[in-house]
Amino acid sequence: MDPSEVEFLAEKEMVTIIPNFSLDKVYLIGGELGPFNPGLPVDVPLWLAINLKQRQKCRIVPPEWMDVEKLEVIREQERKEDTFTPIPSPYYMELTKLLLNHASDNIPKADEIRTLVKDTWDTRIAKLRLSADSFVSQQEVHAKLDNLTLMEINTIGTFFTDSLNNLFKIRANLQPRGESTMSQEY
Amino acid sequence: MADTMGGFSDSEDESQELMTPAQLIGKLEEAWLNEKFAPELLENKSEIVECVMEQLNHMEENLQRSKKGDLRATIHRMETERIRYVLSSYLRSRLQKIEKYFPHVLEKEKSRAEGEPSYLSPEEYAFAKEYYANTETFLKNVALKSMPPNLQTVDLGKSVPKPNLDSFVFLRVKERQENILVEPETDEQREYAVDFEEGSQHLIRYRTVAPLVASGAVQLI
Amino acid sequence: MFCEKAIELIRELKRAADGQLPAFNEDGIRQVFEEMKALYEQNQMDVNVAKSDGRSDLIPTIKFRHCCLLRNQRCIAAYLCVFYDRLLRIRALRWEYGSVLPTAIRFHMCAEELEWFNQYKKSLATYMRSLGGGGGLDITQDMKPPKSLYIEVRCLKDYGEFEIDDGTTILLKKNSQHFLPRWKCEQLIRQGVLEHVMS
Numbered sequence: 001m002d003p004s005e006v007e008f009l010a011e012k013e014m015v016t017i018i019p020n021f022s023l024d025k026v027y028l029i030g031g032e033l034g035p036f037n038p039g040l041p042v043d044v045p046l047w048l049a050i051n052l053k054q055r056q057k058c059r060i061v062p063p064e065w066m067d068v069e070k071l072e073v074i075r076e077q078e079r080k081e082d083t084f085t086p087i088p089s090p091y092y093m094e095l096t097k098l099l100l101n102h103a104s105d106n107i108p109k110a111d112e113i114r115t116l117v118k119d120t121w122d123t124r125i126a127k128l129r130l131s132a133d134s135f136v137s138q139q140e141v142h143a144k145l146d147n148l149t150l151m152e153i154n155t156i157g158t159f160f161t162d163s164l165n166n167l168f169k170i171r172a173n174l175q176p177r178g179e180s181t182m183s184q185e186y
Numbered sequence: 187m188a189d190t191m192g193g194f195s196d197s198e199d200e201s202q203e204l205m206t207p208a209q210l211i212g213k214l215e216e217a218w219l220n221e222k223f224a225p226e227l228l229e230n231k232s233e234i235v236e237c238v239m240e241q242l243n244h245m246e247e248n249l250q251r252s253k254k255g256d257l258r259a260t261i262h263r264m265e266t267e268r269i270r271y272v273l274s275s276y277l278r279s280r281l282q283k284i285e286k287y288f289p290h291v292l293e294k295e296k297s298r299a300e301g302e303p304s305y306l307s308p309e310e311y312a313f314a315k316e317y318y319a320n321t322e323t324f325l326k327n328v329a330l331k332s333m334p335p336n337l338q339t340v341d342l343g344k345s346v347p348k349p350n351l352d353s354f355v356f357l358r359v360k361e362r363q364e365n366i367l368v369e370p371e372t373d374e375q376r377e378y379a380v381d382f383e384e385g386s387q388h389l390i391r392y393r394t395v396a397p398l399v400a401s402g403a404v405q406l407i
Numbered sequence: 408m409f410c411e412k413a414i415e416l417i418r419e420l421k422r423a424a425d426g427q428l429p430a431f432n433e434d435g436i437r438q439v440f441e442e443m444k445a446l447y448e449q450n451q452m453d454v455n456v457a458k459s460d461g462r463s464d465l466i467p468t469i470k471f472r473h474c475c476l477l478r479n480q481r482c483i484a485a486y487l488c489v490f491y492d493r494l495l496r497i498r499a500l501r502w503e504y505g506s507v508l509p510t511a512i513r514f515h516m517c518a519e520e521l522e523w524f525n526q527y528k529k530s531l532a533t534y535m536r537s538l539g540g541g542g543g544l545d546i547t548q549d550m551k552p553p554k555s556l557y558i559e560v561r562c563l564k565d566y567g568e569f570e571i572d573d574g575t576t577i578l579l580k581k582n583s584q585h586f587l588p589r590w591k592c593e594q595l596i597r598q599g600v601l602e603h604v605m606s
Contacts, residue, residue, distance in 0.1 A: 029210075051557065236539055325491075
């Protein structure tokens with residue numbers, strides 16, 4: 001999956017905004033939104049929140065977990081443990097990126113938040129690389145991946161599945177097999 | 187401008203469940219992800235495709251009538267763009283697999299028993315047959331025609347590789363499953379069983395979980 | 408040496424960069440076929456002679472030619488494979504360039520490949536038209552997930568007033584930059600009035 005597609009999925013997450021306009025309920029195909037009244041918080045999907053923010057029609061309320069102290073605790077735990085810490089949002093990376101890029105003025109200590117999230121991400125990815133290497137070299141056929149987010153799985157995923165599939169092909173080709181005339185690779 | 191709302195059902199097709207539009211979109215997204223990550227072509231979901239297109243067309247009609255630059259209209263338009271993207275991507279995934287495995291896809295459809303679910307929609311079937319004929323004609327004209335008699339045929343079924351069902355996939359469990367049998371890689375390892383807890387995520391060979399993908403018990407990610 | 412041409416053709420095709428469609432080597436393939444044909448005919452003649460005259464001394468030659476023929480056959484099979492690979496690249500062109508191919512690319516295709524491409528795009532068009540109970544959907548569009556509906560644009564020429572959201576109008580003067588709804592800009596971008604500024 002392209003990272004832009006993971007981001008696309010992340011944009012469905014609900015966030016709270018404070019609109020500066022009025023609008024009656026909107027009946028989207030995917031559900032109801034609003035009504036919108038100036039100054040009153042309302043939950044909308046991230047894709048809409050970002051757009052309204054761009055058009056200066058709202059202020060975005062950062063999610064509860066997007067807080068320096070809370071993120072420091074998570075980063076520490078991630079660095080201490082060998083296993084993956086449960087993180088507060090399955091789309092923590094994408095939400096941080098989108099909100100900090102488009103609504104940093106609504107987010108207290110935005111730079112610190114950015115650093116904390118990146119550090120946590122780096123630690124997790126490093127752990128994931130180790131797990132992936134060991135999985136491949138031990139010739140495992142199953143792994144449990146709870147607590148991993150889609151973006152993390154996606155980042156390591158192609159390397160993983162490709163190298164596993166190639167190993168399988170190599171092993172299978174060591175056994176006698178009928179020849180295939182057409183190109184294997186698309 | 188009238189907004190669509192509420193539930194609906196397709197009374198012509200008795201296998202259609204009563205579903206809200208929101209659930210319908212959810213089902214489309216599930217089908218999209220499954221098709222994207224499954225190595226083989228999955229069962230076709232024509233009813234979902236048709237219902238989603240109906241929703242999109244209806245919304246498009248409403249939008250035509252709306253005031254230019256209306257905020258409400260732009261919100262609806264953003265949503266329909268998102269849905270249309272998922273739908274297009276889903277159909278593209280399927281087409282790519284149909285083209286990649288075309289002799290096998292057609293063979294599977296031809297040898298399907300009465301009452302078994304169809305893998306190809308009628309439109310996809312027509313496309314697949316044309317693709318086969320077109321490619322066969324091409325190979326005949328460009329190479330085989332000029333070759334000595336004993337080399338003139340090519341068995342496309344044997345020449346075009348089949349999908350690799352042993353490829354690894356990532357999944358999330360939607361319905362708890364017990365005793366999934368995991369076959370080992372090497373001779374020294376033994377097979378073992380794992381339980382799939384609801385909400386857990388796994389990396390495993392597609393072949394092991396193919397029926398669970400079809401039934402909706404797991405979601406490929 | 409027999410089979411050299413076939414091997415050379417395969418190497419040539421494999422050398423082409425990923426996704427690129429090299430020119431169709433008509434001469435090359437014809438030479439391979441002629442070689443195969445000559446080998447085959449010579450073999451047939453010798454087999455007949457060997458049978459009728461009892462010429463067992465011809466048999467090693469026949470075997471050698473047969474080996475060459477088999478090797479050529481494998482080369483051809485591999486070449487078909489590469490032809491097929493070309494076909495896949497041609498297929499990709501429909502999705503990348505649309506139904507009208509740039510002239511430069513067309514020159515790299517032989518008549519049969521052009522014919523395949525024409526049939527393919529017809530099939531695809533029929534399929535897309537039939538989607539959703541006849542309403543149709545162009546799935547060659549929307550190749551990327553939609554991003555923000557608004558984009559940053561720079562005005563390349565004086566255009567004048569332009570109506571946007573909520574009925575408000577903006578003045579598009581050369582070099583002015585604006586943040587506008589994407590669908591409204593698309594036509595002006597195509598016309599060269601606006602330019603999308605990537606952030």
